Amino acid sequence: xxxxxxxxxxxxxxxxxxxxxxxxxxxxxxxxxxxxxxxxxxxxxxxxxxxxxxxxxxxxxxxxxxxxxxxxxxxxxxxxxxxxxxxxxxxxxxxxxxxxxxxxxxxxxxxxxxxxxxxxxxxxxxxxxxxxxxxxxxxxxxxxxxxxxxxxxxxx
Ligand code: ADP
Numbered sequence: 001x002x003x004x005x006x007x008x009x010x011x012x013x014x015x016x017x018x019x020x021x022x023x024x025x026x027x028x029x030x031x032x033x034x035x036x037x038x039x040x041x042x043x044x045x046x047x048x049x050x051x052x053x054x055x056x057x058x059x060x061x062x063x064x065x066x067x068x069x070x071x072x073x074x075x076x077x078x079x080x081x082x083x084x085x086x087x088x089x090x091x092x093x094x095x096x097x098x099x100x101x102x103x104x105x106x107x108x109x110x111x112x113x114x115x116x117x118x119x120x121x122x123x124x125x126x127x128x129x130x131x132x133x134x135x136x137x138x139x140x141x142x143x144x145x146x147x148x149x150x151x152x153x154x155x156x
Contacts, residue, residue: 005032006086006116009075011129012037012052013045014150015059018127022090022118027065029116034082035060037070046133046153058149076111087115092125 008023012035023033035056039049047055053070060066071078075087087107089100104115120127127145135142136153 003031003083004029004086005034005082005084006030006088007034007036007075007079007082007084008088009036009038009071009078011040011043011045012056013129014047014052014132014146015055016127016129016132016146018090018092018120018124020059020147021121021124022088023060023066025121026088026116026118027063030065030086030088032065032067033088034067034069034084036068036075036078038075038078039070039072041072046136048154051151051154055147055149055151059147076107076113079111079113085113087113089115089117090120091117092120092128 006026006029008026010019012019023035026033037049037052037056045052049070053068056068060068069082079085079087087104089104091097091100100115100117107113107115132142132145
């Protein structure tokens with residue numbers, strides 16, 4: 001039987017407990033989840049690619065079903081390159097849904113890649129990387145929103 005593999009794509013700037021919740025709850029559905037940092041040259045990040053990758057590696061180091069990768073370009077092309085038939089995404093609210101809907105429909109129709117959505121746990125739906133970045137930018141304590149592996153950004 002072929003390996004049932006999903007890609008969980010994102011910026012992970014930085015990884016949060018919201019991401020960890022989605023990945024852990026989706027694990028029983030797949031043989032392998034590739035957590036993949038999509039790098040966009042036009043985008044500014046608070047943590048470097050190496051730092052973000054390091055946080056992911058440390059967070060999931062004891063789980064052999066979770067692999068870490070980085071990519072540029074289309075997510076569906078990356079999925080093909082690693083033999084993944086599924087994209088995993090988290091949904092926090094209706095805003096996430098309306099953003100994800102047409103992307104998922106396009107990926108299914110033109111690339112044959114199905115998206116699987118997991119709804120965030122009630123206690124985690126307020127967590128976002130952008131809120132963590134706002135707190136970090138202002139020197140606040142964001143440790144309750146992220147896994148232990150995430151350190152303060154170098155430049156703040
Ligand atoms: P992107 O830049 O693609 O939005 P993110 O790193 O912000 O990437 O998020 C990656 C995925 O994780 C997305 O599917 C997003 O909806 C989901 N996600 C982010 N935070 C949470 C959360 N608190 N609960 C559930 N899903 C989340």
